[in-house]
Amino acid sequence: MIKKSNLNSSVLFIIFGLIALLIAALIGMIISFVYINPDLLKEVLPFNRLRPMHTTSAVAWIVLTATGGIYFYLKNIEKVEFFSNTLIKIHLILFLIMGITIYVCYFFGVLGGREYLEFLPVLIVPVLIGWVFFGINYFGSVWKKIKEGPVYYWMWGTGILFMIFHLTEAHFWAFTDIRSDYIKDLTIQWKSYGSFVGSWNMLVYGTAIFLMSKMKNDDGLARGKKVFFFYFLGLTNLMFGWAHHTYIVPAAPWIRYFAYVISMTEWIIFLNIVYIFIKNLGQTQRKYYNMTYRFLMASEFWVSANIVLALLMSIPSLNYYTHGTHITVAHSMGTTIGINTCILLASVSYIVKKLNPNNWEENLSVYYAFLVFNASLFVFWISLIVGGIYKAVWMSKGSDVTFGQLHNNSSTIFVIFILSGVFIFLSLSVIVYHLLKDLGSKIFYLDKD
Amino acid sequence: MKNSTWNFIVLSTLIGIFIAYSCYLYFGKGTSSSSAPHMSNLAIEGEQIWQNNNCTACHQLYGLGGYLGPDLTNVISNPQKGEIYARSFLNSGVKSMPKFDFTEQEKDALIAFFAHVDATGYYPNQYAEFSKDGWVKIKYK
Numbered sequence: 001m002i003k004k005s006n007l008n009s010s011v012l013f014i015i016f017g018l019i020a021l022l023i024a025a026l027i028g029m030i031i032s033f034v035y036i037n038p039d040l041l042k043e044v045l046p047f048n049r050l051r052p053m054h055t056t057s058a059v060a061w062i063v064l065t066a067t068g069g070i071y072f073y074l075k076n077i078e079k080v081e082f083f084s085n086t087l088i089k090i091h092l093i094l095f096l097i098m099g100i101t102i103y104v105c106y107f108f109g110v111l112g113g114r115e116y117l118e119f120l121p122v123l124i125v126p127v128l129i130g131w132v133f134f135g136i137n138y139f140g141s142v143w144k145k146i147k148e149g150p151v152y153y154w155m156w157g158t159g160i161l162f163m164i165f166h167l168t169e170a171h172f173w174a175f176t177d178i179r180s181d182y183i184k185d186l187t188i189q190w191k192s193y194g195s196f197v198g199s200w201n202m203l204v205y206g207t208a209i210f211l212m213s214k215m216k217n218d219d220g221l222a223r224g225k226k227v228f229f230f231y232f233l234g235l236t237n238l239m240f241g242w243a244h245h246t247y248i249v250p251a252a253p254w255i256r257y258f259a260y261v262i263s264m265t266e267w268i269i270f271l272n273i274v275y276i277f278i279k280n281l282g283q284t285q286r287k288y289y290n291m292t293y294r295f296l297m298a299s300e301f302w303v304s305a306n307i308v309l310a311l312l313m314s315i316p317s318l319n320y321y322t323h324g325t326h327i328t329v330a331h332s333m334g335t336t337i338g339i340n341t342c343i344l345l346a347s348v349s350y351i352v353k354k355l356n357p358n359n360w361e362e363n364l365s366v367y368y369a370f371l372v373f374n375a376s377l378f379v380f381w382i383s384l385i386v387g388g389i390y391k392a393v394w395m396s397k398g399s400d401v402t403f404g405q406l407h408n409n410s411s412t413i414f415v416i417f418i419l420s421g422v423f424i425f426l427s428l429s430v431i432v433y434h435l436l437k438d439l440g441s442k443i444f445y446l447d448k449d
Numbered sequence: 450m451k452n453s454t455w456n457f458i459v460l461s462t463l464i465g466i467f468i469a470y471s472c473y474l475y476f477g478k479g480t481s482s483s484s485a486p487h488m489s490n491l492a493i494e495g496e497q498i499w500q501n502n503n504c505t506a507c508h509q510l511y512g513l514g515g516y517l518g519p520d521l522t523n524v525i526s527n528p529q530k531g532e533i534y535a536r537s538f539l540n541s542g543v544k545s546m547p548k549f550d551f552t553e554q555e556k557d558a559l560i561a562f563f564a565h566v567d568a569t570g571y572y573p574n575q576y577a578e579f580s581k582d583g584w585v586k587i588k589y590k
Binding site: 034039042049111148190228232248250252315319329396 | 516
């Protein structure tokens with residue numbers, strides 16, 4: 001039976017996520033030029049307003065696309081009856097209104113000024129309400145299935161719960177007792193940011209495991225003891241691994257010792273799971289889910305590249321040199337663009353394939369864009385590491401060279417990093433254009449009962 | 450016992466430890482090793498100005514923040530910089546820094562904030578000691 005045409009909220013989440021990705025890449029590219037031309041846009045939109053536009057758009061891309069994917073998979077693949085369809089629409093509208101409000105505030109220089117969460121603190125309230133609605137709908141819909149359910153149900157659930165908690169925790173500085181104690185404030189700030197990223201990783205890695213099990217048509221991949229061991233290890237890292245960011249903060253040493261032990265564990269397990277998946281995947285499924293498969297393969301490469309960097313950075317004697325340098329940026333870009341973006345683009349490709357069996361990935365321009373995207377990201381990543389090493393040497397020497405001189409001396413590295421950023425933007429534009437074209441026609445679609 | 454029951458036990462245990470650990474961080478002394486006193490009202494006012502102008506987009510404190518400008522953790526105690534140097538930069542509009550129009554009172558507040566951060570520790574911690582196991586013993590103020 002064919003139902004009436006429905007506004008497909010899950011697809012809308014993904015469409016707005018893709019738009020946020022384009023905005024993030026565009027603004028990222030523009031602000032990178034400030035490194036070689038400090039006066040660029042200074043009088044119109046200075047760096048302190050543009051940078052939060054970039055970071056907020058990047059976070060919006062990850063959160064919106066992961067959320068849309070979860071709604072889509074639950075409804076269309078897992079055949080879950082939602083607790084409330086109205087809550088999904090309210091969730092979407094709330095996030096859109098808040099997104100627009102935050103951009104308008106940034107444009108007019110009304111800023112909250114906390115790293116990564118640079119919007120006015122009061123705006124976190126409606127954002128949190130949106131997450132609570134997501135949580136109510138998610139647990140209300142899958143509660144009876146979770147206990148015996150696959151690991152991605154557990155990952156999505158904990159991702160939502162911890163996102164609510166850590167977004168709240170990131171605003172504890174509003175309490176005078178915490179704010180007036182700068183080291184405590186800084187430590188809690190790092191705790192919330194580290195775990196906030198861990199929370200969205202739960203949503204994204206849960207999506208990766210979902211895709212692997214569906215493409216391989218093996219539900220066991222998401223139910224085995226090993227995959228649950230990985231989940232609990234990831235959760236332990238989410239809860240306690242953040243403190244490797246605070247090696248250089250003068251807090252109590254035991255907090256940092258504890259983080260050192262925890263940080264050495266997580267990535268290897270995930271790499272192992274992806275390796276087993278790739279090894280066992282049949283040629284037929286590879287071909288059918290061509291683009292999804294390619295993006296998952298790319299994410300595996302980025303996991304491998306970042307595992308080395310992450311493990312090295314978690315050793316205190318190396319972290320001493322890398323902290324506060326572009327090596328940290330290389331790590332965050334490698335994980336958000338390389339791992340999260342590739343997994344989410346794999347997810348969107350999978351959804352497009354489900355909605356439109358015509359092979360959009362057959363388009364050669366998408367294939368070439370995929371190659372250019374990964375190649376330029378690699379150059380981008382390397383240039384950040386080189387820039388980081390350069391700064392680390394400068395910091396450790398305590399030489400007479402000023403920060404301004406260091407900046408000028410790094411101009412060649414900046415040019416490489418800017419050029420690769422331009423190619424990342426262009427290649428992403430091609431991929432996103434084709435995805436949006438296919439998804440746009442599915443905003444209103446006929447639902448089969 | 451079924452695997453799913455074990456999973457719930459492990460999850461509940463982890464959450465229990467996490468709650469206890471978080472409460473200790475919020476209410477205990479573990480995160481306050483620094484001997485610096487709590488921030489004065491003027492320093493808090495300065496931090497608010499820092500936030501309202503999103504200075505963290507370009508500048509770092511203890512390595513947290515942007516990469517376009519220098520880290521300002523020890524700008525006050527740095528013999529080559531200091532209060533007068535920092536004060537002169539605030540409204541300079543040099544390079545990519547916006548041309549701010551801070552009043553003298555706002556400048557006092559910002560300097561009080563920088564002085565407080567400076568008193569809490571060192572960054573980079575030039576006096577740190579390295580162990581063979583990879584550990585770094587940082588020097589506290």
